[in-house]
Amino acid sequence: MIKKLQKKFIMITMASVFFIILLLIGTINIINIYQMNHRIDGALKILSQNEGTFPKYDKGKPPRENMEFGFQLNEETPFETRYFIVKLNSDGSTREIDTSHIRAVSSSDAREYAEEILESGKTGGFAEIYKYAVVAQDYGYMVIFIDCRNSIQSVTGFLFISSVVALGIILLMFILVSVFSKKAITPIIESMDKQKQFITDAGHEIKTPLAIISANADVLELTGGESEWINSIRNQITRLDKLVKNLLILSKMDEGNMKVSYVEFDISRTVEETVASFKAVAETLNKTFLLDIQEGLKLYGDESSIQQLVSTLVDNALKYSDSNGIIKVSLITYKKGSKLEVFNTTDMGKEALSKEYLSKLFDRFYRADASRSRDTGGYGIGLSIARSIVEAHHGKISARREEETGICFEVILG
Structure with missing residues (x-):
């Protein structure tokens, strides 16, 4: 019974800890992914509004309208952002390809990416490790691609590290809860032990007066003859005797002292x-x-x-x-x-x-x-x-x- 109670305490505690840590890690990673997307979307928005280039401004003084949560435009942004642009005419022919801001993509690769995007009919999303946006222009379309390699690696790395840390914390909590669980349920164990002891002692103590009452009933029947009162006494003795036996059986089962042969x-x-x-x-x-x-x-x-x-x-x-x-x-x-x-x-x-x-x-x-x-x-x-x-x-x-x-x-x- 005590081991059962201890296991239940450990299970409830660990389930609560697991849920809280899962909620915490999940929330942090969701916010991290949101910030990554927001930063990339911010860069795509700036490039869309400026014909595929970042605006120029005085050194150290980025425009206030571009100071957004998760994305802040500064003088290093054009050099930190890896991107390429493909401009297409209304008939689908290539108007201009700019791959000067990225080394991993050639002009032919850029054209293929852009053609696939236009064929899909989508205006935004991911193409492998590149996030893109299709912007309608007077001459046709401008497709902007931003390399998200570093951002994806950063997010997945953080997810992996946070998951490992979470598992380590859960394992440590399991060890600590297992070690100290018995101390935590000690008052309950003591109360249960006292209750069991009381039932056992009371059961044995009640047996004696029941035996005496039964013997007295026999004497009364011998001296005064059978009567409904004596029968009532015997019925109540039988009921009490059965109750005591059942209580003792339960007490033995709780203590694990019941002799059984499997x-x-x-x-x-x-x-x-x-x-x-x-x-x-x-x-x-x-x-x-x-x-x-x-x-x-x-x-x-x-x-x-x-x-x-x-x-x-x-x-x-x-x-x-x-x-x-x-x-x-x-x-x-x-x-x-x-x-x-x-x-x-x-x-x-x-x-x-x-x-x-x-x-x-x-x-x-x-x-x-x-x-x-x-x-x-x-x-x-x-x-x-x-x-x-x-x-x-x-x-x-x-x-x-x-x-x-x-x-x-x-x-x-x-």
Whole structure:
């Protein structure tokens, strides 16, 4: 239980850290990419407005209108920017090619790039490592290409470095959380240990007065004869004794001290034998009891625990089924294991069968219908034991509403 709680704490903490770091790194890189595009778009805009050249101005005094976020025009901009320009007439013939500001592209290469762009019909975008803009002119078109090689390398380099740093931080956080997680949940562990110890001690202490009350009831019956009061005392003793036993079982399961023997056994035979006694009870209560058990199914687990699981679910179905109701127990192959389903009709309202309430059925001492639980002798602890048994077998248990007036408990094992 403690290891489970510790793992859950680590998982939640690491998921939170991962999400925050992912959000942070993602935001920073998106802003970085945006700034890169904005700088290039700023240069394309200046070149578009000035016939493919950068404007000249007094040294050290760039025009104020070009002081934009992410792009600032200065005296070094014409020398830092690698670009080439192709001017085309309206008929598609080449008017002028300027590759004096770049070494990697020849005039023929520039013409090919421009012709491909015009054929595509696009007015802007990327052509390999070059970002371009098509500007309509009186004579035809001017296509401006800017070399984004350095910007792309800078962005990808920053993305790689930030990702490596993020992974390093996540790994370091995982180590630190793993080391200090036990200290973080120490107060919870201490509280749980005290609770378990209290249940164990109280359970053993209650056994003694129960035994004395039972003996006194026997004496009263011998001296005064049988009466409804003595029968009532015995019924309450039985209920309390069952409650104490269930509490001790849960306590042992939580502590991991439950002695179980995992072997391969015939779960089909086990289920059939376990429900046999309930079938007779159902018939006396005028309830329909149906069985649909696939033969020969095997399970690697603790047979006595599975018997208790089946008994708990079927007993629960009998208690909460309506008058002349239907109880159905089925066992079939499911993937690599088995699926056990216990269905019963019920007269509980739709509210008691809603998803919100069904999800609480496995909580300790929870009862969807408290008045009926008192009548049937339930304490809302049986389904908690059922869940603990299923979890000990690495299975899953759930409850769902079936049609309008039915509830079905589904157990997947193996």
